[in-house]
Amino acid sequence: xxxxxxxxxxxxxxxxxxxxxxxxxxxxxxxxxxxxxxxxxxxxxxxxxxxxxxxxxxxxxxxxxxxxxxxxxxxxxxxxxxxxxxxxxxxxxxxxxxxxxxxxxxxxxxxxxxxxxxxxxxxxxxxxxxxxxxxxxxxxxxxxxxxxxxxxxxxxxxxxxxxxxxxxxxxxxxxxxxxxxxxxxxxxxxxxxxxxxxxxxxxxxxxxxxxxxxxxxxxxxxxxxxxxxxxxxxxxxxxxxxxxxxxxxxxxxxxxxxxxxxxxxxxxxxxxxxxxxxxxxxxxxxxxxxxxxxxxxxxxxxxxxxxxxxxxxxxxxxxxxxxxxxxxxxxxxxxxxxxxxxxxxxxxxxxxxxxxxxxxxxxxxxxxxxxxxxxxxxxxxxxxxxxxxxxxxxxxxxxxxxxxxxxxxxxxxxxxxxxxxxxxxxxxxxxxxxxxxxxxxxxxxxxxxxxxxxxxxxxxxxxxxxxxxxxxxxxxxxxxxxxxxxxxxxxxxxxxxxxxxxxxxxxxxxxxxxxxxxxx
Amino acid sequence: xxxxxxxxxxxxxxxxxxxxxxxxxxxxxxxxxxxxxxxxxxxxxxxxxxxxxxxxxxxxxxxxxxxxxxxxxxxxxxxxxxxxxxxxxxxxxxxxxxxxxxxxxxxxxxxxxxxxxxxxxxxxxxxxxxxxxxxxxxxxxxxxxxxxxxxxxxxxxxxxxxxxxxxxxxxxxxxxxxxxxxxxxxxxxxxxxxxxxxxxxxxxxxxxxxxxxxxxxxxxxxxxxxxxxxxxxxxxxxxxxxxxxxxxxxxxxxxxxxxxxxxxxxxxxxxxxxxxxxxxxxxxxxxxxxxxxxxxx
Numbered sequence: 142x143x144x145x146x147x148x149x150x151x152x153x154x155x156x157x158x159x160x161x162x163x164x165x166x167x168x169x170x171x172x173x174x175x176x177x178x179x180x181x182x183x184x185x186x187x188x189x190x191x192x193x194x195x196x197x198x199x200x201x202x203x204x205x206x207x208x209x210x211x212x213x214x215x216x217x218x219x220x221x222x223x224x225x226x227x228x229x230x231x232x233x234x235x236x237x238x239x240x241x242x243x244x245x246x247x248x249x250x251x252x253x254x255x256x257x258x259x260x261x262x263x264x265x266x267x268x269x270x271x272x273x274x275x276x277x278x279x280x281x282x283x284x285x286x287x288x289x290x291x292x293x294x295x296x297x298x299x300x301x302x303x304x305x306x307x308x309x310x311x312x313x314x315x316x317x318x319x320x321x322x323x324x325x326x327x328x329x330x331x332x333x334x335x336x337x338x339x340x341x342x343x344x345x346x347x348x349x350x351x352x353x354x355x356x357x358x359x360x361x362x363x364x365x366x367x368x369x370x371x372x373x374x375x376x377x378x379x380x381x382x383x384x385x386x387x388x389x390x391x392x393x394x395x396x397x398x399x400x401x402x403x404x405x406x407x408x409x410x411x412x413x414x415x416x417x418x419x420x421x422x423x424x425x426x427x428x429x430x431x432x433x434x435x436x437x438x439x440x441x442x443x444x445x446x447x448x449x450x451x452x453x454x455x456x457x458x459x460x461x462x463x464x465x466x467x468x469x470x471x472x473x474x475x476x477x478x479x480x481x482x483x484x485x486x487x488x489x490x491x492x493x494x495x496x497x498x499x500x501x502x503x504x505x506x507x508x509x510x511x512x513x514x515x516x517x518x519x520x521x522x523x524x525x526x527x528x529x530x531x532x533x534x535x536x537x538x539x540x541x542x543x544x545x546x547x548x549x550x551x552x553x554x555x556x557x558x559x560x561x562x563x564x565x566x567x568x569x570x571x572x573x574x575x576x577x578x579x580x581x582x583x584x585x586x587x588x589x590x591x592x593x594x595x596x597x598x599x600x601x602x603x604x605x606x607x608x609x610x611x612x613x614x615x616x617x618x619x620x621x622x623x624x625x626x627x628x629x630x631x632x633x634x635x636x637x638x639x640x641x642x643x644x645x646x647x648x649x650x651x652x653x654x655x656x657x658x659x660x661x
Numbered sequence: 662x663x664x665x666x667x668x669x670x671x672x673x674x675x676x677x678x679x680x681x682x683x684x685x686x687x688x689x690x691x692x693x694x695x696x697x698x699x700x701x702x703x704x705x706x707x708x709x710x711x712x713x714x715x716x717x718x719x720x721x722x723x724x725x726x727x728x729x730x731x732x733x734x735x736x737x738x739x740x741x742x743x744x745x746x747x748x749x750x751x752x753x754x755x756x757x758x759x760x761x762x763x764x765x766x767x768x769x770x771x772x773x774x775x776x777x778x779x780x781x782x783x784x785x786x787x788x789x790x791x792x793x794x795x796x797x798x799x800x801x802x803x804x805x806x807x808x809x810x811x812x813x814x815x816x817x818x819x820x821x822x823x824x825x826x827x828x829x830x831x832x833x834x835x836x837x838x839x840x841x842x843x844x845x846x847x848x849x850x851x852x853x854x855x856x857x858x859x860x861x862x863x864x865x866x867x868x869x870x871x872x873x874x875x876x877x878x879x880x881x882x883x884x885x886x887x888x889x890x891x892x893x894x895x896x897x898x899x900x901x902x903x904x905x906x907x908x909x910x911x912x913x914x915x916x917x918x919x920x921x922x923x924x925x926x927x928x929x930x931x932x933x934x935x936x937x938x939x940x941x942x943x944x945x946x947x948x949x950x951x952x953x954x955x956x957x958x
Contacts (some may be wrong), residue, residue, distance in 0.1 A: 387895045406718070410896030459704050459719055517874040522719055525880065526700040537879050539792045 191657040192377040193640065196389050196401040200382035202356060204342040205335055206325035207279050210286030213560045215322050216650040220361055220378060222325030222344035223368070225253050225272065225304075226316050228563050232476070232647045233602070234316035238267055238326065238345065238368065239304075248311040248599060253319075255302040256368050261328035262349040269299035274329040276306070282335060289578060290323045290567060293598070312598040317564040321649065347373045347652060357382050374656045390414055390635065399637040399657065405462040411635040420464055421632040422647040424561020424568065426471045427456070429524060429625040430581040435553045437508055438582075442501035444622040448487035449494040450531040455523055456628035464631040470615060471559065471572050473629055476647070477608050478565035480615040487625075494531040505532030510554050512536065515543035520556055520627075550583045558630065561648055565611055566597045573618035580623055587620035594618075662850070665926035672922035678915035685728060686735035693725035698880050705897045714904050718894055721880075723887065727904060730882035733871070734912075737798050738863025744802025745859050749809025750852055754844060756810075757817045758836045771807040779804040780869060787875055794867070794876035801866050805859055812855045816848040850927030854920045861916030868909045884909050 201214040206222055209215065225242075226234040239253040259267035276297050279287040293312040298305040306315065318324075331343035342350050347370070348361035361378040364370065383389050386404040393401055394414045403411055403418070411418045429447065431438040438444055453467035469486065472479040498508065510528070512535050514521050525535040535554075546552050557579055562568045571577045574594070575586040593614035600610045632648070641656040666672035685692070694713075701720035708715050714723040749771075756764045782804055783797040790796045820826055826843050834842075870876040871885030879886075884905045891901035 386893055390896070404893070406894055407896060455702075458702075517879055519718060522880045523700065526698070526719070539874070539878060541788055541792075 189376045190659065191375050192379060193375045193400055193652075193655075193657050194379045194381075194398040196381050196383040196392055196398040198383045198386070198402055198404075200356060200359075200380065203339050204350075204353070205332075205339040206327060207282050207285045207287055207335070208339060211290060211322040211562065215325065217359075217380060218325055218342070219321045219346060219650065220348045220380070220652070221342045221346045221350055222321070222327060223346045224321045224324050224326060225319045227320055227651070228317075228646050228649060230645045230647075232563065234320060234563070237320070238272075242316055244313065244601075248313055248601070249308045250305065251308065251315050252303055252305045255304070257302060259345060259368055260366055261331075261343055261345045262364055262366065263328050263331055263343045265328045265330045267326070267345055268302055269304035271326060271329045272304040273297040273299040274332065275324060275326040278332055278335075279324065284335075287323055289571075289576075290318065290562075293318070310595070310598060312566075313601045314564040314566045314598055317602070318562075318567060320563045322563055323567075348375075348378055369653060372653045374654070375652055390416070393635055393637060396637070399640050401635055403633050403635045405460070405464045405631060405633055408462060408464060408633060408635075416635045416637060417640075418633070418635045419643075421634060421643065421650065422473070422645055423629075423632040424472060424476070424648050425465075425558065425630045425632065426468055426561065427520065427556065427558040427627050427630065428471075428572075428579075429627065430547075430552075430555045430557050430579070431623050431625065432550065432553045433582040433585050433622050434550075437501075437503070437510070438553065438622070440501050441622065442497045443503070443508070445487070446494040446497035446501070446531060447528065447533075448625050449490045449497065450527055450533070451487075451524075451625055451627060452489045452527055453627050454489075455527065456520065459523060460519060461628065461631055464633055466629050467627070468629045469626045470619060471561065471568050471626060472565070472615065473647075476565075478568070478611045478615050480612040480619070482612070483616050483619045486619070491531050498532055503532070506534055508532065509534045509536070511538050512554050512556070513538045513540050513543060513546070513552050514556055515540065518556065524556070547581070548578060550581055552581060555581060563648065566594055566614070569594055569597070569614055569618050572624060573621045580621070582621075582623035585621075585623060587617055587622075590614075590617050590621075662853070662923070662926060666919070666922045669922045669925060671918050672926070675915045675919035675922060678911060679919065682731065682735060682912050682915070685731040687732075689728035689731045693722075693728045695722040695725045697721060697725040697729040697882050705894055707898070715898055715901065717887075717890060719880075723901070723904070726882035726887060727884070727908065730884050730887060731908075733794065733877065733881065734864060734867050734884045734909075737794050737867035737876075738860050740795070740798040741802045741805060741863035741866060742856055742859040744799055745805040746809050746852070746856060748803050749806030749811075750813040750848070753810040753813030754817045754840060754848060756814050757821050758840070767810065771810045774804050775807045777804055779866065783866070783870060784873075784875055792876065792878060794870070797870055797876045798863070798867070801863075805862060808855055808859065809852065812851045813848050816851050817844050820844050820847045850923065853927070854924045857916050857920035857923060861913040861920070864909060864913050864916065 197217060199213045199217060201209055201217050203209040204218060204221070206215070206218050209218055223238050225237060225239040227237040229235045238255055238259065240256045242251055242253045244251050253272065255267060255269065255272070261267060265271065276291065276294060279285050280291050280294070293308050293310055293315065295307045295309045298307070308315065325344065327338055328343040331338050331341070340353055340355055345367065347364055347367045349364045350359055350361050352360040359380040361380065363373055363376050367373060381398070383401060386407055389398070389401045389403055390407050390410045392398045393411065393416050408418050429451070431444060431447065433439055433444065453469070457463065457465050457467050466474070470479055470483060495505070510533060512521055512524060514537065516539060521537045525537060528535050540546070547555055559571070559579060562571065572579045573587060573590050574580060575584040575591070577583070580586070597611050597614045600607050639658045643655055644651045644653060667676065699721060701716065703716050704718055704720040706712055706716040706720070712722050712724065714727065717723055717726065752767045756767045779801050783801050786800045787793070787797050820843055826839060829839050829843065867883070868885035868888070871883035872889045874886065874889065877883050877886060888902050888905040888909070891898065891905065894901065
């Protein structure tokens with residue numbers, strides 16, 4: 142508003158008779174600008190009215206970060222929980238609860254130094270003992286979804302505000318690892334009863350939960366004790382589980398929400414409604430998971446045929462409406478771990494796929510596969526039609542208990558989509574490691590993979606060799622015959638004009654500095 | 662009864678619609694102008710000469726999918742109705758004749774089945790036995806069967822105490838003979854009404870389950886499934902859900918219309934209607950007959 146009052150329209154000729162009025166307007170503007178600016182986001186914040194109304198398709202089922210794991214819901218949990226580190230707009234680890242960290246010379250021991258005087262929302266102090274308790278709980282709790290991510294961490298020593306982690310191997314990825322995805326820290330007192338914590342979260346994040354209706358709605362207010370509270374300009378958050386995708390845009394238009402994650406199919410409607418539609422950078426990557434321990438994928442020619450049968454652009458156009466991008470790696474183009482040398486190693490070539498199948502002794506139509514997925518997914522139908530085009534008959538089987546056989550590595554053929562990890566080494570290990578949860582072919586691993594990842598871990602993040610070493614590990618991992626990457630779905634959001642732009646931290650939703658003004 | 666149903670306008674409309682739907686079920690896959698499973702680059706296309714109802718999110722021809730999907734919807738609803746008929750009507754009739762223990766037992770089972778929400782139960786069965794419409798419809802049919810049990814039992818009770826049935830029993834007729842000779846003809850009209858209604862209910866159940874993605878494996882088209890997928894792309898093709906929704910609505914309406922028509926022409930009401938018609942016809946004939954010689958003034 143101040144801009145409209147103070148900026149004269151270029152080229153507008155001012156007649157003398159209007160001059161007095163113009164001067165009055167200028168004087169009025171001089172008086173009003175400060176007052177009106179105060180009525181914007183800052184004023185809302187000062188009066189406690191800046192409310193973020195967020196409709197999310199990823200409303201957390203679990204609010205205990207140890208149970209919730211490192212999937213997409215970590216973004217919602219990050220409203221409540223802070224971590225030792227966070228990531229900046231380049232994806233690099235920066236201080237959060239820890240103000241600094243230091244490795245020993247060998248790289249197998251790291252000490253995090255916490256900010257002094259911090260406390261959880263229940264008044265418990267944030268000290269090294271709380272960090273130790275959080276790590277040990279993530280490693281030991283029966284229903285922990287994080288223990289697989291923390292294999293590098295051995296004994297934790299707590300000394301006042303200094304938490305020292307003794308590592309089981311040299312690993313310079315730890316500051317990247319212990320960010321919001323893997324180690325959101327809950328109050329140790331509240332965590333004594335994990336069941337209660339699961340629906341009564343107590344952390345040290347930017348907001349505190351006031352009301353939680355499981356699976357439906359969470360009402361949060363600003364946490365005045367958050368270490369960076371001065372840069373949080375949102376007073377209240379109403380997080381609701383998004384209803385049907387097609388109704389979210391209407392909700393945004395009518396002011397029911399002012400921020401929402403939206404399905405790509407709704408992006409055009411949101412744009413037409415005058416909403417801000419934007420893609421937050423991320424590490425999403427979908428893949429075809431093949432079990433090379435089982436026929437027919439124990440035959441390399443069949444695997445290669447599948448690789449050449451996949452038309453990634455079709456996924457991008459039909460599933461992401463052009464907002465996503467084709468990918469043959471678990472990283473987005475331009476990210477430090479993305480290996481340009483591996484790009485398009487298996488281009489879409491149905492004729493070659495057919496030839497490979499013939500060489501493997503399969504006539505068109507005689508190779509029949511069951512594609513087992515947890516729920517209806519258009520992605521599966523695209524895979525089915527693309528493989529049918531090269532002579533492979535795919536039957537889609539929906540198994541509501543899909544997770545059990547998938548993670549037990551009992552399936553032959555399935556689909557998976559990851560939201561990625563902040564530590565590239567962790568992403569690589571999860572996909573290509575012999576015991577990686579996303580490697581359907583356990584204990585298979587591509588030749589030289591573990592050595593390549595160990596080298597990444599042993600390379601400090603600020604080393605000039607880091608990028609090259611990491612990309613070499615990606616290249617080795619992509620030698621895996623167990624995964625065919627297809628496309629990266631976009632982290633697509635829509636917001637009203639009342640919500641200011643978000644920091645572009647890859648994979649994260651960071652509310653630092655974001656303002657919500659009164660008008661929609 | 663068929664002639665009497667067809668004599669009613671509502672009956673004729675219902676029969677025509679249901680015959681058309683039955684034809685779709687039989688010939689739909691052959692009538693489909695394009696392969697209903699074939700994807701194309703032309704996703705979410707508008708109505709055109711090539712695609713009469715446009716294309717879906719994967720570029721498949723919606724009209725072809727609608728035609729192809731009619732078979733599953735029809736077969737599913739028939740399965741529900743027939744299972745319910747067999748499981749409900751036979752014990753309903755026999756409960757009158759096979760003693761108090763059988764009567765008590767079947768009544769309690771019917772009460773129990775009525776208490777179970779069939780949609781939820783069908784979902785549970787699918788979760789247990791795997792995703793398939795056949796098993797879901799079998800279970801749903803069993804859960805709907807108390808309707809037939811009660812209808813057939815009520816009709817049988819009314820007949821069982823009539824003097825001619827008592828006379829047949831005194832004459833030494835067997836239960837089977839009595840059921841075949843006297844009971845069945847009396848029970849048939851209300852069962853026919855219930856059957857037509859249940860087929861309509863079956864359509865709703867099949868459509869509900871397939872709308873939720875339960876019972877069929879993609880990319881198999883169904884009316885409910887088409888409706889569900891269209892709803893996700895309302896901003897692109899706002900008119901798209903109209904066709905599957907209309908098909909479901911019209912079919913269920915036709916089933917109910919047929920049930921009403923059968924009810925109207927059967928039993929006492931049916932006889933009254935027939936007599937009324939006859940009387941009206943006689944009056945018309947009389948009115949149209951030769952005038953007395955010399956005419957009238």
